[in-house]
Amino acid sequence: MSLxxxxxxxxxxxxxxxEMIEQALRHFPELQGKRITVGYTRAHLGSASMSYRAGxxxxxxxxxxxxxxxxxxxxxxxxxxxxxxxxxxxxxxxxAARERIPSGETQCDIWTLARHPLFCDDPPTYLRxxxxxxxxxxxxxxxxxxxxxxxxxxxxxxRLYIRWLELEIRQLPRRLPDQKPGEQLTLPFxxx
Ligand SMILES: [Zn+2]
Numbered sequence: 353m354s355l356x357x358x359x360x361x362x363x364x365x366x367x368x369x370x371e372m373i374e375q376a377l378r379h380f381p382e383l384q385g386k387r388i389t390v391g392y393t394r395a396h397l398g399s400a401s402m403s404y405r406a407g408x409x410x411x412x413x414x415x416x417x418x419x420x421x422x423x424x425x426x427x428x429x430x431x432x433x434x435x436x437x438x439x440x441x442x443x444x445x446x447x448a449a450r451e452r453i454p455s456g457e458t459q460c461d462i463w464t465l466a467r468h469p470l471f472c473d474d475p476p477t478y479l480r481x482x483x484x485x486x487x488x489x490x491x492x493x494x495x496x497x498x499x500x501x502x503x504x505x506x507x508x509x510x511r512l513y514i515r516w517l518e519l520e521i522r523q524l525p526r527r528l529p530d531q532k533p534g535e536q537l538t539l540p541f542x543x544x
Pocket of ligand 1: 457
């Protein structure tokens with residue numbers, strides 16, 4: 353796999369960001385051997401695109417911001433590339449249709465979270481989350497990830513697997529009661 357950075361990105365790129373991108377790519381075997389161009393964006397959300405030449409994919413491009421870059425964002429954009437690759441490749445369509453990632457932003461979030469805990473460092477953008485889950489994301493990340501994995505399984509038989517997933521996520525705060533910050537301080541032996 354080879355990474356190329358646009359001139360603007362080269363100027364902005366930090367060691368931390370470049371290490372994060374490389375680390376993220378290790379979890380995308382589908383992109384092995386592909387040349388990926390990484391560009392810079394100031395926007396909060398990244399972007400992904402591919403260009404075609406004579407009907408063939410000639411270039412895979414993601415654009416990322418550098419400040420406060422998260423694995424969640426990198427993973428989301430790389431997942432878009434995988435979505436695009438499977439759409440462009442007839443062979444992939446027939447041989448591995450079951451493993452194909454369906455297109456769509458919410459689908460992109462679900463498959464990104466399910467891929468690896470690395471990509472759960474920040475809440476997803478498009479998957480619907482109750483406010484508490486979003487605000488206390490670290491407490492819920494693992495449960496949401498497990499539900500995403502279950503939803504991908506469920507997709508084999510349930511057309512409405514996203515709806516199922518969002519309903520399950522909505523139940524999470526009830527199952528995982530809120531920890532009131534003051535509570536720990538009032539434990540009788542806390543000061544002993
Ligand atoms: Zn997206």
